[in-house]
Amino acid sequence: MYWRIWIGSLVKNYDMLSEIEIKEIEEEIRQYPHPSGACIDALKIIQKHRGWVSDESVKDIGRLLGISAEEVDGVATFYSRIYRKPVGRNVILLCDSISCMIMGYGSLYEYMSEKLSVRFGDTTDDGRFTLLPISCLGDCDNAPAMMINTDHYNKLTKEKIDELLDLYK
Amino acid sequence: MEKPLTEHIISSTDVTSLSQYSKAGGYSALRKALKDMAPAEVTNLVKASNLLGRGGAGFPTGVKWSLIPMEGDKSKPKYLVCNADEMEPGTFKDRYLLEGNPHQLIEGMIISAYAVQAGKAYIFLRWAYKKAEKILQKAIEEAYSEGYLGRDILGSGFDLDLSIHSSAGRYICGEETALLNSLEGKRAIPRTKPPFPAVSGLFGRPTVVNNVETLSWISHIVLKGPDWFKGLSLTATGGTKLFGVSGKVKKPGLWELPLGTTVREILEDYAGGMLEGHRFKGALPGGASTDFIVEEHLDIKMDFSTVAAVGSRLGTGTMIILDDRTCPVAFVHNVEKFFALESCGWCTPCREGLPWVEKMLTSIEEGTGKLEYLELLTYNAKYMGPGNTFCAHAPGAAEPLQSGLKYFHDDFVKHINEKRCPWR
DSSP states (O other), X not given: OHHHHHHHHHHHHTTTSOHHHHHHHHHHHTTSSXXXXXXXXXXXXXXXXXXXXXXXXXXXXXXXXXXXXXXXXXXXXXXXXXXXXXXXSEEEEEEOSHHHHHTTHHHHHHHHXXXXXXXXXXXXXXXXXXXXXXXXXXXXXXXXXXXXXXXEEOSOOHHHHHHXXXXXX | XXXXXXXXXXXXXXXXXXXXXXXXXXXXXXXXXXXXXXXXHHHHHHXXXXXXXXXXXXXXXXXXXXXXXXXXXXXXXXXXXXXXXXXSTTOOSHHHHHHHOHHHHHHHHHHHHHHHTOSEEEEEEOTTOHHHHHHHHHHHHHHHHTTSSBSSGGGSSOOBEEEEEEOOOOGGGGSHHHHHHHHTTSOOOOOOSSSOTTTSOGGGSOEEEEEHXXXXXXXXXXXXXXXXHHHTSSSSSOSEEEEEEESSBSSOEEEEEETTOBHHHIIIIISOSBOTTOOEEEEEBTBTTSOOBOGGGTTSBOSHHHHHHTTOOOTTSEEEEEETTSOHHHHHHHHHHHHHHHOOXXXXXXXXXXXXXXXXXXXXXXXXXXXXXXXXXXXXXXXTSTTSSSSSHHHHHHHHHHHHHHHTHHHHHHHHHHTSOTTO
């Protein structure tokens, strides 16, 4: 009986994380010799559910994995696809690497930047888009390329960008 | 002309299914290896073929495998990791193999794992490769249900589990020891070598890390042998290679050609030559971290030793073309900015040197650069070179910088003297 109360109090400590998040993270923990191995997976799980990773979530992950919040944050801030700030409903990742530069990503950036009134790193006022640069997407023979959320697009033109942005509300 | 790696890829948008792959002889190499060959025989065969790693460094694959201890603690697994973290700017070859023929890679991985007796294998996949992730996931499930993965594979007594690890982004994850740290859930910072991963790799266990294109070769070598493999290239190395061209050419693309095909052939016969109104000025022959080649090098053979002989590297074999209407300073600046951003920050020459280089290039491009910057840039390229840094990241960044300064010196000077970019 007592152990149930004890487990209950532990779970309560993570009340910032949802049950489903905890369950998914615990599943990942089982894949590794030490719970800390699941750190990146845990961050990705939180981001999948919340769009980004807050300070609170960093602390919660640390408690769940038995490592310090600083360690978790060290990992979180290292990887470019973990967001430590809120992002818009849709994230545009425009490739700014060399092949896309040669094929004219610069003018597409200026176009999109003006159209959405944001620069790299910004979110539109209505929270619809965050615009970020991404390095080479491995589609250089079809440059310029970008991703919107997890969808990949290439051979971009201004007209194509107009059509694509319309698909994301 | 034989194209073993790509002949069964239907198109860049269709996946070769398990039944299509099997009909073309797929998984017969796995049967052969598991039934007729001892693990060491597989390693020796790959060694004899002289298969050089296709990820960029060109290390002999069989030698890498032979460093894995075959005795010792059997209670914990050894590991095989496929490096599918393709992030070298200008490189788009592994994506084609992953999306086009996933079973060729999986079969290669199972045979490779058997050779080193690894019990667990991972595909370390780039975050952005979402389509490849879905395709691989399905193919792995198919391989399990056919009994090619799991316990007692094809009745051989050999067990192997294979799973995908989708990364969280960062170029440095492609460095093999940084990749291992990332797989362990840590910051992807390169490790001190020795110990090498073959001795102490993932979770401290012996680990082999090979590139997608390298592992895709294994089933072919097992079936057809080292002599056949060696005969595929026009030079001594052996094999074909995926070559790519991007930039202002008529038909950018990717082709499987014999190692030793000349730059000119790839550029003219396959990429269709330069776009109307554009002239060839130079190229990075194997991704962003290789030295420029220029017009006088167009007739060199694309192979590890022949490209090295003119001071560059074959790298990933995917060329980025610099044309006369693109500013060479902007080109070099773009590449150095990438390397500065992607530095993991662990060692000083890389963490401090690359942003310094990037700042100087910004001012030269904007017309506020000084002539003394050219000396400082050369100094930095040397200081970030081999032997001064923890891993190959900064030395890789130094390659396009030092060769750019050499071949396009006049263009750099013109920016500084005219206080503007002549291309704008």
